[in-house]
Structure formats: structure tokens, C-alpha cells
Amino acid sequence: MTTVSVVGCGNMGGALVAGLAMTDDYDVTAIDLDPDALAAVADDADRTTDDIAAAREADIVVLAVKPKAVDAVLEDLDLRGDQSLVTIAAGVPRAYVADRTDATVVRIMPNLAAESGDMAAAATETGITDEVREMLDAVGEFAEIDEDHMDISTAVNGSGPAFAFYLIDAVKQAGIDGGLDPEQAETLAAQTFKGAAETVLNDERSVSELIDAVCSPNGTTIEGMEVLWDSDADQAVIEAVAAAEERSRELSTQFQDE
Template identity: 55%
Template sequence: MNSVSVIGCGNMGSALIRGLADTEYTVTACDVDEAALEAVAGAADRTTADIDEAAAAPLVVLAVKPDVITTVLDALDLSADQTLCSVAAGVETDVLAARTDATVCRLMPNLAAEYGEMAAAMTPPGVDDARAVFASLGTVVELDEELMHLATAINGSGPAFVFYLIDAMQTAGVEGGMDPDDARALATQTFRGAAETIQRSDRRIEASIDAVCSPNGTTIEGMHVLWDGDCADQLQSAITAAEHRSKELAAEVDHE
């Protein structure tokens, strides 16, 4: 599988297209919006508004909104030797399989695909040709279908939650007198470095927190504020709310 079509060149579709531009795969971008095609023209090998042309690739990625996915599916004529992958939140594989002869899978990626730093969940396990393509864009975790709503909340919606936290740290720096660019640089690199530290270590996250917290030091004072507050509860509630919405979207598509 050396050719991929991405149908839908919005935020997520364009991130996948730009990420794949740095890989070995040939990419066709498809959208009815000429402006969207122009925006990815420098990254895609070809652009087209013709869905039949996009449907010729061994792997066809549907990066369209859940409310139009069945309409797009009905316009696609795929064969059993092709693979169809949807990145539409909440749209389950049985909805896809009922409308195509292709092998189907779902991917919940995030915008970091553009930089090869994507975190993605994929179902069902075992669609190895598609998994190999997406693994070129970052980390892919294979999950059972019932966990995809939760993955949608964690790694799909999660970047927005992290952006919110970065902004809070940046704002604290600016309000304390820092130059905004300096505060942004420190906040963003702190999150990146912290994530890299966790990825490269096999110790529990609690142990990593302890490693930063010197007795009677600055970090432990800040951690007491977080432990005594509801930061963790609020973040978990945000994930639960996003997961619930993913389930609602699935029900809306199922009833079409």
C-alpha cells in the first residue's frame, strides 16, 4: 500500500495530508471546496474534487464530519481489496461496513499528525496495512471498538485540554511580568519536555512528580494547590463530557 486518498481537507484531513507528505506514500487530497484543496496543494501529490478519482487508492481515508459521512459513503464505490478508514468522531465500524465492500477501520488521530507526533487510537486491531501508514505519523494504539469513544476524548479532544493548560501557564508568566513570547516558549517546552520524560521512563507518573518535588521546595508548594483543588476532577470531567458527546454522535448516525 503506497497510495492514500484523503477525502475531506478540513483541519484533521489537512493535518494527515501534510504529515503524509513527509513519508513514502503518494497522497491524493479530495474536497468539493476549492479553497481547501488549494490550502493542501503543496503537500498532496494531487488534488481533486472528483470522489471517483480519490476512490482509486488502496487506502481511502474519510476525514469528513459525522453528519455527512453516510452521504459520502454512499457515493463511494470501493472493492473488497481496498481499505476504508474513517476519522469521523463517533461513527462506528458497523455503520461503515454496512455501506461498503472494503475492509473498514476507524482512526481517532489528532492534529499533531502534521508534524509526525500524532497520538491515535485505531479499531479493529489487525488492519495492518492501514496501521503501517498511520504509524508513520506517530503513535498508534489498537483498541476494541467500545473504547474508541474514550479514546476520542483522551487523544482526539485532549490536545485542546492541553492547549488550555499551556495557555494558563503562559498567562501566569505574562501576568507576572514576562514577555509573552518568553512565557509561551517556557510553557510549551515544559509540556513537551515533561511528556518526553514520561515516555522515556518506566517509572510511575507519581514517582516522576516526587522526583521534581524537593522537601519544602517550590514545586511541592504548587502541587499542594493542585492536590487540594479540583484540577484533576475537572480534567476528568472534561474527558467524560467529550466521551459522552462521542456516544451521542454515534447514536445520531445510527438513526439516520
């Protein structure tokens, strides 16, 4: 069984704890100074503690703290050379962390769907080990990327869930406007997006080909697609991703200058 310590049990750290708890392959220690954060993950973690020294006993340590807390945590995090340190601190370069620990460091950008085993994550090609690959596989899908692409990954799969929630809510509202009650509309909208995503992942056809497959001539779907094709909806989404990417670059500047 692989032992994992998650340092920082906020939204993302907590999601990883919950996702790993769904498997029988991981023994998880949750570490945080905030008793409320530990209480929130107590049902999923094998143990909780405010003692960061516990991380030294883990095979994999996940650094799930805010960027501004990275320096302070690394000062107290005394790891061995045979451990893997997985950092998810947005904007903090892998090398910045690697210079401050003996552990092998890999930088990842996951998302909150780790909680249900549906995470999308990017991981740096440098520093990743088979043990870390197996852990990421346990909570979703991941892609190994050059770290130069981490800012766009942060925007696509890190910020992307919020953009998807926004679109789901729009489709839900259309259902409500058409007479469905809110619960019915939310179920249908959310499950439709979930099913569409699964189709994209599992079907060999391109997204454009899948759209064509749903759009029967003179049917209902193509009428709706004509509205979208005539709008700037796609450009608005592209601009939202670009804005998130730019913010990721801004966050990393303070660490790159050191």
C-alpha cells in the first residue's frame, strides 16, 4: 500500500484526500494547522494531524497550499531523497520547490473532480515517477507536459471546471424557462455535459464530427447550433481561458525572479 501525506487540506487537498479514499491502495495522512480543515477530511483520511513531521514517513507528499505559504511550509518540510513531492501550488515553478527539498519534485495542476475520481490534471514530465503516475490514475486522467505549458494547463483544466459550471447553469436556466423545475433542469443539464465529455474521451471521432452526428438535417439541434455558430460564444470561452492563463503567468513571476 502506498502512503500519501497531503499537506494543506483546503478545497484541492481535500478533494485529493476524498478521491484517494475511494480506492483501497492508499493510506492517507491529512496534515493542516487548521482544525476545521482537518475535521472536513476526517472521514476520508486514515489519520489527521497538525504535525508536518508526519510527512517524512510517506512515499508521496502532496504540497497543496496556497503559493504565498509555500516558502514557510518548505522550511518545515524535511523530506528524504527517496520521497516524491507533488506540488500543486499555482504559479510556483517546479525548480523553485526542488531547490528547497531533497525529495524528487513533480509539479501538477489537478482540479476538484479528483473528489469523485474524475480529475483532469497536467503533470510536468520532469520529476514524475511511476508511483505518482499511479496515484494520478487513481483519481482521474492526466497528461504529462513540458512545464512551459503549465500556465495554459492551469487555465484549461484548473480553471476549466468553473467555465463548464457556467455553461451548465445556462442550459439549466433555459430548461427552467421552458417549464422544467430547477432540480429536473439541473439533473438533465449536468448529466448531458457529463455524457458529452465521456463521448469525447471514448469516441474516435473529432468534436466537430460528433456535433455533425447530433445535428440531423432540419432537426432541432442544428437550429440551436446555428445560433451558437452565429454568436461569439466560442470566442468568449477562448478569451476566458486566455485571461486565466495570463493570471497564472502573473502569479509565477514573483517566484521566477528569486
